Amino acid sequence: MTDSRFDLGIYNAVQVCMNIKEKDRVFIITDLETRFIGEALSRESEKTGALTKTINLENYGERPLTTLPDTLLTDMLDFKPSVTFYAAESKVGEIKMRMELSAKSRQAYTNSGLPAPRHAHMVSITPQLIKEGMTADYIEINRITLEITDIMKDAKIIRVTSAKGSDITVKFNPDYNWVPCHGLYHQSGDWGNLPEGEVFTCPAEVNGILIADVLGDYFSPKYGVLDTPVTFQIQDSLVEKVICENDEIAQEVWKYLNSSENGLRVGEFAIGTNIAVTELSGNLLQDEKIPGIHVAFGNPIGYKTGADWSSEVHVDVVPTDCTIDVDGKILMKDGKFQL
Numbered sequence: 001m002t003d004s005r006f007d008l009g010i011y012n013a014v015q016v017c018m019n020i021k022e023k024d025r026v027f028i029i030t031d032l033e034t035r036f037i038g039e040a041l042s043r044e045s046e047k048t049g050a051l052t053k054t055i056n057l058e059n060y061g062e063r064p065l066t067t068l069p070d071t072l073l074t075d076m077l078d079f080k081p082s083v084t085f086y087a088a089e090s091k092v093g094e095i096k097m098r099m100e101l102s103a104k105s106r107q108a109y110t111n112s113g114l115p116a117p118r119h120a121h122m123v124s125i126t127p128q129l130i131k132e133g134m135t136a137d138y139i140e141i142n143r144i145t146l147e148i149t150d151i152m153k154d155a156k157i158i159r160v161t162s163a164k165g166s167d168i169t170v171k172f173n174p175d176y177n178w179v180p181c182h183g184l185y186h187q188s189g190d191w192g193n194l195p196e197g198e199v200f201t202c203p204a205e206v207n208g209i210l211i212a213d214v215l216g217d218y219f220s221p222k223y224g225v226l227d228t229p230v231t232f233q234i235q236d237s238l239v240e241k242v243i244c245e246n247d248e249i250a251q252e253v254w255k256y257l258n259s260s261e262n263g264l265r266v267g268e269f270a271i272g273t274n275i276a277v278t279e280l281s282g283n284l285l286q287d288e289k290i291p292g293i294h295v296a297f298g299n300p301i302g303y304k305t306g307a308d309w310s311s312e313v314h315v316d317v318v319p320t321d322c323t324i325d326v327d328g329k330i331l332m333k334d335g336k337f338q339l
Contacts, residue, residue, distance in 0.1 A: 006040075006127060009134030013194050014044040016138050018083050018120055019186040022049030027081035027117070029072075031057040031088040037125055038087050045083075053079055057088055064091035068100040077108055082115070082188070087122040092218045096312050098123070099299065102191075106303070115188035122194050124221050124285055133195025133286040136276035141197045142182040145273045147339065149180040149199045151326065152271070159325045160293050163334070164229060166319045168208035168295075170269050176202050176306045182273075197274030197289040202300035202307035206237045206266045210295060215253065216284040216316030223249065224282025232297075232317065239264040239297060253315070257297055262311035267300035269293070271324070275337075284316055292322040292335050 014020050026045040030038025038054050045052040060069040076084065086098065102119075109116040158170045183196030210232045213225055228245040230253060239257060244250040257263040274289035281287055288294040299314040300307035324332040331338060 003131075005131040005135055009130035010037075010040045010044045012134050012136075012138060013120060013122075013130075014041060015048065017183050017185060017194055017196065018118060019184070020045050020048050020050050020083055024048070024050040024082045025080060026050050026052040026083045026085070027076050027079050028052065028054040028085045029057065029076075029088060030054060030085075031063070033089040034087050034125060037122070037127065037130065038085075040130075041085055041087060050083075053081075064094045065097045066093040068097050068104065073101065073104055073108070076105065080114070081117045084117045084119045085122060086119070087125050090124045090218050090221055095217055095314060099312070099314075118185045118188060118190040119192075120185065120194045121192065122285065124283055125194075126283060128281060129195055129283055129286045132281065133197075133274055133277050133289060136183075136195065136197070136274055138183040138196070141274055141276075142184050144275065144337075144339075145180045145182040145197060145199055148271055148273055148331075149178055151331065152178050152199055152201075155326050157327060158269075160319075160322050162211065162319050162322045164211045164319065164321070165231075166209060166211045166322065168206055168210055168234065170203045171205040172201065173204040176204070177304060179301075179304045193285060193289075195274060195277070195286050195289055197277075198270045198272050198294075200268050200270035200301075200305070202267055202302070202305040203237070203269040206234050206269065206295070208234055210234060210317060211319055212317035213320050214280055214282060214284055214287045214318040216288070216296065217256075217314065219253070219315070220282070220284035225280045230317070234266065237266045257313065257315060260298065260312040262309055263298045263313040263315075265297065265309075265311065266295055267298050267307070267311065267314065268296035268305075268316070270295070271331075280318070280320065284318070287318050288316050290318070290320075290335075291332065291337060292318070292320060293324060294318045
């Protein structure tokens with residue numbers, strides 16, 4: 001499973017994106033399905049001289065772990081990491097556990113006065129993604145991401161359309177933050193996905209039709225690139241209807257979004273900036289970084305965006321080949337930036 005591109009992707013994750021050095025303490029959370037990548041991250045970290053510890057989620061209980069095991073949090077905090085990785089498969093209901101781990105660990109570091117680790121989130125990571133999105137030039141992705149952030153920070157209205165029929169209008173709250181996810185996480189408390197490349201916020205209002213080819217959370221490993229797209233009808237930032245030729249998928253998505261307060265509410269609007277990603281893989285972790293947009297229903301990641309509400313679900317959806325109009329100027333045409 002290893003080759004020069006896999007090795008480059010692992011090197012980028014450890015030494016470029018997370019900037020791991022000999023002084024670091026690296027805590028890697030993985031599982032049996034993803035152990036191969038967890039061990040590769042560990043070996044690359046050890047090459048730098050950093051003290052490294054790898055744990056399997058299965059050691060803390062039967063999957064899915066829908067609540068955070070106290071022993072997992074204790075083991076992580078006792079190790080006092082300066083860098084953490086979460087490289088494990090997404091399971092139904094585990095997003096709540098991951099949110100809890102993130103919130104409780106941040107609070108613990110705040111209470112202790114210790115610097116928070118920088119964190120790489122690699123949910124459902126695969127060797128394919130290591131060889132594709134992780135081999136990108138992250139210096140260039142950082143540059144593009146910051147350029148897009150500068151454009152978006154004053155945006156008032158965006159219209160997104162696509163040949164497949166997506167047509168949404170998005171308005172923004174000037175009090176909410178646009179968050180650049182550039183992939184270079186070198187400072188204490190920095191946090192991001194790998195592969196990386198996006199700019200996101202919590203929108204004030206979304207209306208229209210969104211037609212998605214990839215779904216997030218556990219739907220991503222279950223369905224990959226959808227055989228038939230899923231259509232979301234959105235009114236006043238709430239999903240009013242989910243439509244798919246495969247009605248079982250539509251019903252499953254509708255039920256899941258309704259399983260938590262605010263699950264039907266649009267919590268994220270994002271623009272992907274990883275120009276190395278040119279086609280869908282079926283894996284949300286990478287596909288949401290493809291140049292274009294994605295929207296998430298549920299949790300608005302309020303501690304970053306500034307949104308004052310929450311949800312226990314967060315389901316990203318990815319349309320393709322989008323045209324993006326920002327306050328009357330074309331930012332993207334059919335999936336290609338017009339910078």
